[in-house]
Amino acid sequence: MSSGNGHVGELGAFLKARRTELSPAEVGLPDASGRRRVKGLRREEVASLASISADYYTRLEQGRRHASEPVLDALARVLRLDDGERAYLFELSGRDAARPRRRTSQRVQPQLRRLLDDLSTTPAVVLGRRTDILAWNAMAAALFTDFARIPEKDRNFVRLVFREPAIRALYADWEWAARMTLAQLRMEAVRDPKDPRLAELVGELSLQDSDFRRWWGTHRVAAQRSGTKVLNHPAVGPLTLDWSFLTSTDDPDQQLITLTAEPGTTSHDRLRALASRTAATVDRTGAAP
CATH class of the missing domain: 3.30.450.180 (Beta-Lactamase)
Known part of the structure; x- marks a missing residue:
C-alpha cells in the first residue's frame, strides 16, 4: 500500500535519519554498542517503544503502510521530535494535508x-x-x-x-x-x-x-x-x-x-x-x- 501523498521516500528517510541519531541509552535501552551493526536505534527498537509491530514500522519506513494519528504521536515521542519535526512528520504522512499550492509568480502585497x-x-x-x-x-x-x-x-x-x-x-x-x-x-x-x-x-x-x-x-x-x-x-x-x-x-x-x-x-x-x-x-x- 503506497501513501499516495508524494512523500513516500521522504517519510522513510526522515524516520531513518531521526532513529539513527538516538542512542539506546537515550531512550532507556541497554547500550550494547560493541555488538551493534547499525548506528542509532534499530527498527525493531523503535517499533517496540512505540508499541507497534516491527513489520508495521518497517512498512512505514518503506512507504507501504499508512500511519494513524496515534501511531504518529507515539513515533514523535519515541524519536524525541520537537514541534517543527512533529508537524513535518504529520505532513509527510498526509494527516495534516497542505492546502493546494499556487505556482504563479508572486508579487508583494x-x-x-x-x-x-x-x-x-x-x-x-x-x-x-x-x-x-x-x-x-x-x-x-x-x-x-x-x-x-x-x-x-x-x-x-x-x-x-x-x-x-x-x-x-x-x-x-x-x-x-x-x-x-x-x-x-x-x-x-x-x-x-x-x-x-x-x-x-x-x-x-x-x-x-x-x-x-x-x-x-x-x-x-x-x-x-x-x-x-x-x-x-x-x-x-x-x-x-x-x-x-x-x-x-x-x-x-x-x-x-x-x-x-x-x-x-x-x-x-x-x-x-x-x-x-x-x-x-x-x-x-x-x-x-
Whole structure:
C-alpha cells in the first residue's frame, strides 16, 4: 500500500535519519554498542517503544503502510521530535494535508509594501515561497546587501546565505544560520514536493556547496517564528537582533520578517546609527547606496 501523498521516500528517510541519531541509552535501552551493526536505534527498537509491530514500522519506513494519528504521536515521542519535526512528520504522512499550492509568480502585497516603507529604522524583508525575497526596505538593504543588484531569479534568502560572500561574512555563526535557513527550506519542500523551482534550487545548491549537500541529507526541519541573529556589520559593528515572522492573512505564502534590537542596548544604538547613515541617501526602490 503506497501513501499516495508524494512523500513516500521522504517519510522513510526522515524516520531513518531521526532513529539513527538516538542512542539506546537515550531512550532507556541497554547500550550494547560493541555488538551493534547499525548506528542509532534499530527498527525493531523503535517499533517496540512505540508499541507497534516491527513489520508495521518497517512498512512505514518503506512507504507501504499508512500511519494513524496515534501511531504518529507515539513515533514523535519515541524519536524525541520537537514541534517543527512533529508537524513535518504529520505532513509527510498526509494527516495534516497542505492546502493546494499556487505556482504563479508572486508579487508583494501593496499593504506589505507600504508597511516596509514606513519602517524607517527597522530592517524588514518580505519572503515568499521557498524563501524568495519579494521586497525589502532601505534598512534591510543597508543591513544585508543591496538586493536590487541581484537578478530577480536569484533573490532567494537560502541561496544568498550559502552563495553570497557578503552575507556569509555577516553572520557571527554562519554555520548555525545556514543550517537554520536550510531546515526552514525543508519545511517548504514538504508543503509542495512537486514545486519545480524548489527542486531546481535544491539541486543547484547541492552541486555548488558541499555543506548544503551534506546538511540537506540530514533531513532537519524547523518551524521557528522568532529568534536572534548575531551579525558583524562592516559599518556599525556587532549587532544582536531579534527577528520575528508575521504571516499575511490574505496570502500565507508571504511573510514579513522584522529585525529589532532591545532599547538601551549597544545594538539598538548601532541600529539607529545605521538608520541615520542610510536615511539621507536611500531612493524609493529600497536599495541602499
